[in-house]
Amino acid sequence: MTIDIELAKQILAAQPFAELVGTEIAEFGDGTVTLVIPIRPELCQQFGFVHGGVLSYAADNALTFAAGTALGANVLTGGFSITYLRPAKGVRLRAVATVTDATRRQAVVRCEIYAEDADDEPVLCAVAQGTTRSVERELAHA
Known part of the structure; x- marks a missing residue:
């Protein structure tokens, strides 16, 4: 199943933890995704x-959403390092994630996480790389 930004936003909205954290999709498509999380106390x-x-969550979700641009909507993280x-x-x-390479069922994705302030240049705080896999069965929604 092909995934576009509207479906990606629906998937994100179905994640209670993403809602708790305040995650938004800023960019989506062509092997790349950008997630934004407002920093609060x-x-x-x-x-x-x-x-x-929170940084680890951002990497995990960005890696998986980027992989979704290549593998479709039913994608799960196989593992990642940060x-x-x-x-x-x-x-x-x-969190900006880009697919490095993908096969029919697996993608390797790299993610860079920046902290941004209103007036300063973004600061690179973390980098992650992970592997995602497509799941052939329909995933149940909670």
Whole structure:
């Protein structure tokens, strides 16, 4: 099944955790996706930086949505690694994921996560790479 930005937004809206975090799809298509997450205090750790779990979630979801542009809507993460480069702070996170290569059932995807402030240049905070797989059966919705 081909996936476009409207279907991608419906899939994202069906994810309760994405709604809790406030995730939005800013760009979608041709092997690339950009997810945006507003930074608010509830997403931060004790030092005021965005919690690593939120960065990890952003990478996971961006990797999978980017893979969806190549593999279709029924895609699950097979695994990924993330490297935290510097603390994330500002007004929003921007996760940009791009398919490196894809076969009929699998895609390798790279993601860069930036922290953005209203006046400053975006700061690269983390990079991730992962593998996603298409699922041939229809996935049940919760």
